[in-house]
Amino acid sequence: MGKDAKKTLLVPPISKAAPGPLYQQIVDGIKREVSEGRLEPGTPLPSFRLLAEQLMVSLITVKRAYAELERDEIIFRKQGLGTFVSQDGVARSRQIKREQTEALLREALREGYEAGMDDKELLDMAKRLLKEGKE
Amino acid sequence: MGKDAKKTLLVPPISKAAPGPLYQQIVDGIKREVSEGRLEPGTPLPSFRLLAEQLMVSLITVKRAYAELERDEIIFRKQGLGTFVSQDGVARSRQIKREQTEALLREALREGYEAGMDDKELLDMAKRLLKEGKE
DNA sequence: CGAGTGTAAATATAGCATATACACAGTATG
DNA sequence: CATACTGTGTATATGCTATATTTACACTCG
Numbered sequence: 001m002g003k004d005a006k007k008t009l010l011v012p013p014i015s016k017a018a019p020g021p022l023y024q025q026i027v028d029g030i031k032r033e034v035s036e037g038r039l040e041p042g043t044p045l046p047s048f049r050l051l052a053e054q055l056m057v058s059l060i061t062v063k064r065a066y067a068e069l070e071r072d073e074i075i076f077r078k079q080g081l082g083t084f085v086s087q088d089g090v091a092r093s094r095q096i097k098r099e100q101t102e103a104l105l106r107e108a109l110r111e112g113y114e115a116g117m118d119d120k121e122l123l124d125m126a127k128r129l130l131k132e133g134k135e
Numbered sequence: 136m137g138k139d140a141k142k143t144l145l146v147p148p149i150s151k152a153a154p155g156p157l158y159q160q161i162v163d164g165i166k167r168e169v170s171e172g173r174l175e176p177g178t179p180l181p182s183f184r185l186l187a188e189q190l191m192v193s194l195i196t197v198k199r200a201y202a203e204l205e206r207d208e209i210i211f212r213k214q215g216l217g218t219f220v221s222q223d224g225v226a227r228s229r230q231i232k233r234e235q236t237e238a239l240l241r242e243a244l245r246e247g248y249e250a251g252m253d254d255k256e257l258l259d260m261a262k263r264l265l266k267e268g269k270e
Numbered sequence: 271c272g273a274g275t276g277t278a279a280a281t282a283t284a285g286c287a288t289a290t291a292c293a294c295a296g297t298a299t300g
Numbered sequence: 301c302a303t304a305c306t307g308t309g310t311a312t313a314t315g316c317t318a319t320a321t322t323t324a325c326a327c328t329c330g
Binding site: 047048 | 309
């Protein structure tokens with residue numbers, strides 16, 4: 001009966017209300033999919049139009065997201081063919097996320113110091129959050 | 136000899152190149168000064184014009200920054216009088232920074248997980264950054 | 271009233287997002 | 301084999317919103 005079966009979205013949903021620009025949300029979502037192995041190297045990504053329709057955004061928004069992912073060498077594009085996950089996309093993606101982790105940790109620790117917290121308090125908070133994340 | 140002595144700036148320098156809007160940089164700078172005790176409750180803050188001149192930004196940028204600080208009840212303003220650090224400004228500021236610390240830690244840990252790191256790796260990275268910060 | 275303060279309105283500028291039209295690659299078909 | 305077709309990515313012109321500037325106004329105290 002037509003196009004009711006939505007198939008599992010190849011990318012997570014995004015929202016204008018969420019923090020950060022739409023194209024960045026798409027970038028983050030795809031980086032996560034690649035990093036966690038749900039999008040393997042060589043796999044074709046959804047076309048601009050399909051992804052734009054699924055996420056209810058415009059073409060150029062998807063284009064901008066893919067452009068940034070290509071700049072990071074996580075994907076590559078071929079005119080008239082499509083967009084694909086690059087061979088070392090998983091390693092690239094994980095490396096970027098690792099650097100981002102360190103940057104965020106630095107920020108968090110600095111903010112904690114400025115709040116008057118000491119090393120132990122900060123580590124305890126981190127441990128608590130790690131446990132909470134497991135539930 | 137006039138106004139050559141710049142006096143120690145009551146707020147840290149800002150830059151259009153730095154990440155985030157100018158008014159946010161001012162907000163963060165003042166929150167830090169208050170949080171770390173260099174701006175005590177009751178202390179008058181620089182006037183809109185003075186601060187705007189020192190930081191080389193426009194009046195409304197300072198106004199917006201002060202407005203956000205007043206919303207957080209860290210400072211209060213009096214028409215025709217000036218702007219001052221509120222009585223519980225230090226506690227307010229530290230509480231906000233503490234919440235921000237937790238939010239940043241959550242983000243960092245999630246990003247680390249997506250990069251394939253485990254709990255121990257994350258905690259070790261945090262400990263390493265804590266030591267680096269001490270040098 | 272004068273010199274200080276904060277307040278408000280009208281006006282650029284930049285990033286983000288949209289819609290529309292264009293160019294390239296593979297494939298079906300007469 | 302030439303051609304049209306349907307898919308892909310590409311490029312241009314347009315609108316919107318947050319950020320920041322300029323300029324003029326209103327309040328407080330001496």
